[in-house]
Amino acid sequence: xARRQPERPAxxxxxTIRGIYECLLAxxxxxxxxxxxxxTEMVIGAILTQNTAWTNVERAIQNLRQAGCLTLxxxxxxxxxxxxxxxxxxxxxxxxxxxxxxxxxxxxxxFDGSLDAMLTGELGVVRRRLLGIHGIGPxxxxxxxxxxxxxxxxVVDAYTKRILRRHFLIAPTAGYDEIRDLFHAALxxxxxxxxxxxxxxxxVGKDHCRAKAVCEDCPLEHLPHDE
DNA sequence: TGCCAGGCCGGGT
DNA sequence: ACCCGGCATGGC
Numbered sequence: 001x002a003r004r005q006p007e008r009p010a011x012x013x014x015x016t017i018r019g020i021y022e023c024l025l026a027x028x029x030x031x032x033x034x035x036x037x038x039x040t041e042m043v044i045g046a047i048l049t050q051n052t053a054w055t056n057v058e059r060a061i062q063n064l065r066q067a068g069c070l071t072l073x074x075x076x077x078x079x080x081x082x083x084x085x086x087x088x089x090x091x092x093x094x095x096x097x098x099x100x101x102x103x104x105x106x107x108x109x110x111f112d113g114s115l116d117a118m119l120t121g122e123l124g125v126v127r128r129r130l131l132g133i134h135g136i137g138p139x140x141x142x143x144x145x146x147x148x149x150x151x152x153x154x155v156v157d158a159y160t161k162r163i164l165r166r167h168f169l170i171a172p173t174a175g176y177d178e179i180r181d182l183f184h185a186a187l188x189x190x191x192x193x194x195x196x197x198x199x200x201x202x203x204v205g206k207d208h209c210r211a212k213a214v215c216e217d218c219p220l221e222h223l224p225h226d227e
Numbered sequence: 228t229g230c231c232a233g234g235c236c237g238g239g240t
Numbered sequence: 241a242c243c244c245g246g247c248a249t250g251g252c
Contacts (some may be wrong), residue, residue: 004238046233047234049232049233049234050232050233050234050235051231051232051233051234051235051247051248052230052232052233052234052248052249052250053232053233053250053251054233055232055245055250055251056232056248056249056250056251057233057239059249059250060249088248088249089249089250090248090249090250091232091247091248091249091250092234092235092246092247092248092249093247093248093249094240094247094248095235095236095246095248096247097249098234113229124240134235134236135234135236136235137234137235138234138235139233139235140234140235141235143233155233157233157234158232158233159233160233198233199233201230201233202233205233206233210231211230211232212230212231229249229252230250230251230252231250232241232244232249232250232251234247235246235247236247237244237245237246238243238244238245239242239243239244239245240241240242240243240244
């Protein structure tokens with residue numbers, strides 16, 4: 001029994017996926033993500049930005065910086081209440097304090113406090129490792145893999161889904177892994193390209209594709225789209 | 228004023 | 241396997 005085929009040929013979508021990258025790169029230029037000074041700061045930002053505007057995350061990161069809490073060792077010795085207070089501007093701060101705690105304790109418990117060691121290994125292995133940590137879902141895991149670990153793991157976020165759906169490249173019900181697979185099938189697994197592509201999707205998303213915004217003067221407007 | 232933001236978890240079908 | 245409420249701040 002043959003597996004169910006995609007509704008459109010994968011190669012056609014793959015060409016469009018590659019075309020969107022070229023188009024966005026031409027429109028916005030390289031984004032040089034992630035906006036963080038160190039891998040540890042990157043991981044912290046990835047957790048703090050879950051369902052949260054980045055401007056709020058920046059306040060929280062600044063608080064952590066002033067408190068000297070941007071290393072895993074410093075985070076580890078910061079009590080829950082103090083940590084929650086420092087990250088308060090990022091919202092859902094009790095939840096996020098627990099998630100930062102879970103991450104730090106995992107690195108200590110399994111990798112002797114070395115983030116580098118915990119991000120080293122085969123992509124699939126490290127990904128499952130991250131997903132096993134409480135508070136690390138697929139998007140956060142892929143962000144950490146790509147932007148802290150240098151692994152070619154494509155990041156799918158709300159903007160990615162909206163943009164692909166708007167241009168009929170995925171079904172409205174497409175799941176996370178399905179969308180990620182689409183990019184992996186269309187692109188050579190180059191961390192530099194994956195890095196830029198996700199950042200570019202966020203850039204165009206913020207400009208043109210927020211939840212209740214209509215795309216006007218969007219760099220992708222030449223593509224077929226709804227509404 | 229209400230809705231939204233670079234999600235994820237846990238409990239219920 | 242989905243579906244939904246909860247988490248919570250600052251901006252528009």
